[in-house]
Amino acid sequence: MNTTRIRVVQISDPHLFADSGSALMGVNTSETLDEVLAKIQNDYQEPDCLLVTGDLTQDDSEASYHRLKEKLLKIHAPSYWLQGNHDQPHLMEAVNPSAMQKQIILGNWQIVLLNSQVEGETHGYLSETELKLLDTCLKKDPDKHTLLALHHHPAPINSRWMDRIMLKNPDDLARVITPHDNVRGIIHGHVHQARKYQFCDLPVMATPSTCVQFVPESDDFQADTKQPGFRVLDLLPDGQIETSVARVSDLPMTCQ
Numbered sequence: 001m002n003t004t005r006i007r008v009v010q011i012s013d014p015h016l017f018a019d020s021g022s023a024l025m026g027v028n029t030s031e032t033l034d035e036v037l038a039k040i041q042n043d044y045q046e047p048d049c050l051l052v053t054g055d056l057t058q059d060d061s062e063a064s065y066h067r068l069k070e071k072l073l074k075i076h077a078p079s080y081w082l083q084g085n086h087d088q089p090h091l092m093e094a095v096n097p098s099a100m101q102k103q104i105i106l107g108n109w110q111i112v113l114l115n116s117q118v119e120g121e122t123h124g125y126l127s128e129t130e131l132k133l134l135d136t137c138l139k140k141d142p143d144k145h146t147l148l149a150l151h152h153h154p155a156p157i158n159s160r161w162m163d164r165i166m167l168k169n170p171d172d173l174a175r176v177i178t179p180h181d182n183v184r185g186i187i188h189g190h191v192h193q194a195r196k197y198q199f200c201d202l203p204v205m206a207t208p209s210t211c212v213q214f215v216p217e218s219d220d221f222q223a224d225t226k227q228p229g230f231r232v233l234d235l236l237p238d239g240q241i242e243t244s245v246a247r248v249s250d251l252p253m254t255c256q
């Protein structure tokens with residue numbers, strides 16, 4: 001049995017452009033991603049893997065995905081990507097096929113990455129194909145602790161506008177998870193904020209964006225003054241997850 005912890009770094013929602021000068025709501029997403037990656041490099045030298053949980057780029061260009069791939073080379077760890085509502089899956093696959101694995105095995109853990117994108121929509125949905133894949137991974141490796149990753153939030157987070165665009169079929173996800181006893185936690189992006197809550201009696205962890213943040217528990221869209229950040233997850237041999245969120249600075253950030 002593996003006796004060492006597995007360190008996973010999750011970044012989410014970089015919303016990168018092909019043009020390094022472009023901004024999202026006044027925030028240069030290339031610069032903020034660089035700041036996040038510099039902090040990861042400095043504080044967490046060699047994680048076992050880097051997960052990028054959707055909304056990788058903003059302008060639907062192949063060049064934007066190439067820029068992301070190039071930037072992530074600064075981190076000495078394999079990176080794995082999953083699709084958010086803003087993404088172009090065929091470009092992700094074309095630019096970085098090795099990042100598009102659905103199941104990552106690390107010691108006595110597996111990470112399953114699900115695609116919750118609905119083409120042309122902002123909300124999420126897990127197709128039968130994705131649900132079947134998850135079921136197969138859970139059945140095939142019943143002794144592996146499992147971390148599940150997707151873009152959309154599977155349960156309401158008490159934010160009216162955000163909860164309209166959550167995963168639309170959480171009951172289907174629950175139906176697949178419940179018969180198995182090897183799922184230990186769920187991580188997602190999409191909500192541009194740090195949050196911890198429960199779904200199917202499992203810990204669910206939302207992770208800040210590497211660019212603009214959203215105000216938690218807000219009825220309507222509101223940009224937050226919190227800084228870009230990322231999540232670190234230590235997967236322990238006994239199935240426990242130790243996790244924390246780090247931000248590039250404690251100072252308030254201004255958006256437009």
Ligand SMILES: [Fe+2]
Nearest residue numbers: 013055190192
């Ligand atoms: Fe996003």
